[in-house]
Amino acid sequence: MKQSLTGDEGGCWTVTTVGSKYQFDLDAMTVTRIPGRDASPTVNDCTRPILEIIHCTVGARGYWLMEPDADEMKFLEHYWQMSSTIRSIDANTAGFAPTADE
Numbered sequence: 303m304k305q306s307l308t309g310d311e312g313g314c315w316t317v318t319t320v321g322s323k324y325q326f327d328l329d330a331m332t333v334t335r336i337p338g339r340d341a342s343p344t345v346n347d348c349t350r351p352i353l354e355i356i357h358c359t360v361g362a363r364g365y366w367l368m369e370p371d372a373d374e375m376k377f378l379e380h381y382w383q384m385s386s387t388i389r390s391i392d393a394n395t396a397g398f399a400p401t402a403d404e
Contacts, residue, residue: 303360303390303391303392304360304391304392304393305359305360305391306358306359306360306391307326307328307355307358307391308355308358309328309331309352309354309355310328311328312328312329313328313329313393313394313395314326314327314328314329314393314394314395314396315328315391315392315393315394316390316391316392316394317358317364317385317388317390317391318388318389318390318391318392319364319385319386319387319388319389320386320387320389321337321338321340321341321386322335322336322337322338322341322385322386323335323336323338324336324364324383324385325394326352328352331351331352332349332350332351332352333349333350333352333366333368333383334348334349334350335347335348335383344383345381346368346381346383350368350369350381351368351369352366352367352368352369353366353367353368353369353380354366354367358388358391359388360388360389360390360391361387361388362387362388363384363385363386363387363388364383364384364385364388365382365383365384365385366382366383367380367381367382368380368381368382368383369381
């Protein structure tokens with residue numbers, strides 16, 4: 303288990319929080335939120351390009367910035383995600399299957 307992500311690592315990583323999972327593909331620089339059973343749905347429940355990982359460390363809340371869709375760029379500078387407390391960060395050497403929105 304890794305203790306933190308900065309975005310420089312490359313590869314695919316599963317970040318598990320108290321309420322959800324996030325699939326980080328740091329080769330493609332994308333993140334996908336997969337809400338847990340009791341998690342509320344959000345606008346970030348899809349795959350988005352990562353602009354910057356500000357904080358992603360086990361034992362703390364995660365925070366990262368994501369690029370808006372092309373048709374939203376004139377209205378939004380970026381999306382942001384503040385996760386619940388991160389429980390684990392694990393490498394996923396098999397990568398991720400494409401999601402429905404890709």
